[in-house]
Amino acid sequence: THAPTHASGSGSGSGSEGLAPAPAGADPLTAFMPEHMARWVRARHQASGQDQVPDAPDRATLARWYKDFDALIATARSSPAARAEVERAVGVHLDPPPAKLPAFSTVCGALHATCYDARLAAARLGAQDAPPLLERIGHLRHWLATAGRSTTWPAAPLAPPPAPEAVEALLTLPDSFTTEQVRTLFCALFGVERGPSVPGVRERFGDDRIREALLAYLKTGARPLRAAVSDELDAA
Incomplete structure (x- = not known):
């Protein structure tokens, strides 16, 4: 099981603070x-x-x-x-x-x-x-x-899609997840079976945003959190 970490989860910061690429002329x-x-x-x-x-x-x-x-x-x-x-x-x-x-x-x-x-x-x-x-x-x-x-895990081949009923069961976002539930969560949110951690995802995006992303996946197959991670890496 994976115990969650309950942080503010607002997702307001991109976490991209760090070093810019080397300036022109630098090594x-x-x-x-x-x-x-x-x-x-x-x-x-x-x-x-x-x-x-x-x-x-x-x-x-x-x-x-x-x-x-x-x-x-x-x-x-x-x-x-x-x-x-x-x-x-x-x-x-x-x-x-x-x-x-x-x-x-x-x-x-x-x-x-x-x-x-x-x-x-x-x-x-x-x-x-x-x-x-x-x-x-x-x-x-x-x-x-x-x-x-x-x-990076977004670069991994897309995993097989999870069963819709398994994704629906995660909308309550339980306090802990079984191994199979973790796999379902990551497949729905990111299209991968392994990569981030459940606490890391909850800290980064917050439960409300995760639930919205699960609903978006069930409705249209969209993965907005995967897109957000990829966009932030693209911006580096």
Whole structure:
């Protein structure tokens, strides 16, 4: 079962607050990571003689960069000597060393769960006002909206339509959902069987808007909440 989270659910904020694409003339990688991390990525590739760095990395590549960079920064917390070595590698003064940030997959998971709402993803990760975390969320949300769009749940093939009577049974929006009810809810609202979380959807849109969307699906087959999520990603 999935317990809901009862928030205001007004849906008035798009949750698209974050970092804009890299400005003209900037390193394209800075759309997906901090500038000092982009410098480190390019320097590492140059030193190793690897092929040209992709400006629009796929998931495996970007996840690897974040994992290796986080490991590098972690060494800065182990000793002053290690910190000095890292500072030379990334070109940034690290005194005091930065706090540990959630991993690439954790941040992406929070964004998937909350329908790509940066504000709700930050709350889910336990820090709504930590600039380094907000920066990471903004970068990875922008990647999901652009180079990583194929990894988002709206990009998944459409699931088979749910039975109308199963959708009608959800109009009461119970406090908890069975696994089959979750599948029905997501198929009706978004056309996918998996992707967001029930609490994330309720926090993002609110029960009244969800009920209206279910009724719209039953009446015409429309999926207004899916359209809203896709439009917000398109706007990134």
